[in-house]
Amino acid sequence: MGAGPAGLTVGNILRAAGVDCVVLETESRQFVETRPRAGVIEEWAVRGLRERGLGENLAARAEPHSVCEFRFAGERFRFDYHELTGRHHYVYPQPLLVTDLLREYADVRGGDIRFEVRDVMLHDLETDRPAVSYLDPRTGQRHVLRCEFVAGCDGARGVTRDAIPDGRVRVARRDYGVAWLALLAEAPPSSDCVVFGVHPDGFAGHMARSPEVTRYYLQCPPGDDPENWSHDRVWDELRERLGAAGAPPLTEGRLIEKRVLDMHDYVVEPMVYGRLFLAGDAGHLTAPIAAKGMNLALHDAFLLGDAITAHATEGDDAGLEGYSHACLRRVWDYQEFSQFLSGIYHGTASGDPFLAGTTLARLRRLFTSRAAATAFAEQYLGTAAAF
Numbered sequence: 001m002g003a004g005p006a007g008l009t010v011g012n013i014l015r016a017a018g019v020d021c022v023v024l025e026t027e028s029r030q031f032v033e034t035r036p037r038a039g040v041i042e043e044w045a046v047r048g049l050r051e052r053g054l055g056e057n058l059a060a061r062a063e064p065h066s067v068c069e070f071r072f073a074g075e076r077f078r079f080d081y082h083e084l085t086g087r088h089h090y091v092y093p094q095p096l097l098v099t100d101l102l103r104e105y106a107d108v109r110g111g112d113i114r115f116e117v118r119d120v121m122l123h124d125l126e127t128d129r130p131a132v133s134y135l136d137p138r139t140g141q142r143h144v145l146r147c148e149f150v151a152g153c154d155g156a157r158g159v160t161r162d163a164i165p166d167g168r169v170r171v172a173r174r175d176y177g178v179a180w181l182a183l184l185a186e187a188p189p190s191s192d193c194v195v196f197g198v199h200p201d202g203f204a205g206h207m208a209r210s211p212e213v214t215r216y217y218l219q220c221p222p223g224d225d226p227e228n229w230s231h232d233r234v235w236d237e238l239r240e241r242l243g244a245a246g247a248p249p250l251t252e253g254r255l256i257e258k259r260v261l262d263m264h265d266y267v268v269e270p271m272v273y274g275r276l277f278l279a280g281d282a283g284h285l286t287a288p289i290a291a292k293g294m295n296l297a298l299h300d301a302f303l304l305g306d307a308i309t310a311h312a313t314e315g316d317d318a319g320l321e322g323y324s325h326a327c328l329r330r331v332w333d334y335q336e337f338s339q340f341l342s343g344i345y346h347g348t349a350s351g352d353p354f355l356a357g358t359t360l361a362r363l364r365r366l367f368t369s370r371a372a373a374t375a376f377a378e379q380y381l382g383t384a385a386a387f
């Protein structure tokens, strides 16, 4: 269920192993191939895609990044995580990855994918023959697919999580009480790296997406209306919050995306109910604060695709039995980092002078203590040896 990074990766793994599967998607192919979202992919995720024959384009085109920059108290602080750890991560826009995965699944591996399905429902999940049904928008007919497993990869707004009866899983939530105005500007990047502006007026972020397009973020009140943010107001605030001595000026451009995202997280435990296995945002949402959501979706998808393959080809159920536990260890670690980063990004704008003081102390420590910096870099890159 779902043709995002998680669903398409599971589908590709199953196709490669000759395991029958169908991917259902409520949107059109064109829509999913152009939906802008993530950009940062971690090294292990790139390796995992390549090992499964899914990372060729990415390896050729993704840009390795090794430095980011914090701007606070009117100054610039370069954070060279490559120098600290010998590792880096990649920037590859999510629409490109989804396009690669879709092409491989549908056009190369001959996978069955049905777009623009309507009114999707799940049935008999607690039996060993669950089913998924949907309305075909062209004929108005309801189709029923009987299967062995349902992979719930339908994102934060899908239906699979809600198909689990009350009380069968625990949903843990965290609301940060802030929102980000997520912007895409038709403008070349204004810095050679990701920039985090920590400012008393609120957080601001700069992230290259391509030579022509740059993502920016501006902290704003939860539920704010993007229409409150005119072109001039956006660029004035970005200049103010990302301003620092010696910083190059921002290159202004037309805003082609302007959305308000409330910053909240959730985790579903366990990520399994009967024959339904949740993967990606369907099972856990990580606010874009730490740029981890797509990485977690890929991690789940590797584990789930491999586990179903082992079940189908060798009768080995160890992967399926350990699936939720194996996913959740990394999920909780990344959620903890997201919470920590939220403190750093939003503390100085909290209106609480005590919190503002401790936030700046935390930030300064990254540039005065190699131990603190190395620990931060490891979480930033997702490179811990174990979770």
Ligand SMILES: Cc1cc2nc3c(=O)[nH]c(=O)nc-3n(C[C@H](O)[C@H](O)[C@H](O)COP(=O)(O)OP(=O)(O)OC[C@H]3O[C@@H](n4cnc5c(N)ncnc54)[C@H](O)[C@@H]3O)c2cc1C
Pocket: 001, 002, 003, 004, 005, 006, 007, 024, 025, 026, 027, 032, 036, 037, 038, 039, 040, 041, 094, 120, 153, 154, 155, 156, 157, 158, 159, 160, 182, 261, 279, 280, 281, 282, 288, 290, 291, 292, 293, 294, 295, 296, 297
């Ligand atoms: C602005 C922004 C920036 C981000 N930046 C980063 C980043 O830099 N790094 C990072 O790792 N993550 C980032 N993320 C998070 C990342 O985009 C998500 O975590 C990722 O898309 C999750 O993949 P997924 O496959 O689980 O879900 P999705 O990509 O949401 O895919 C789910 C699919 O299911 C479909 N669907 C929904 N309902 C149904 C249904 N009933 N039946 C069938 N299909 C259905 C949807 O249309 C969708 O195509 C960002 C997110 C946002 C919003």
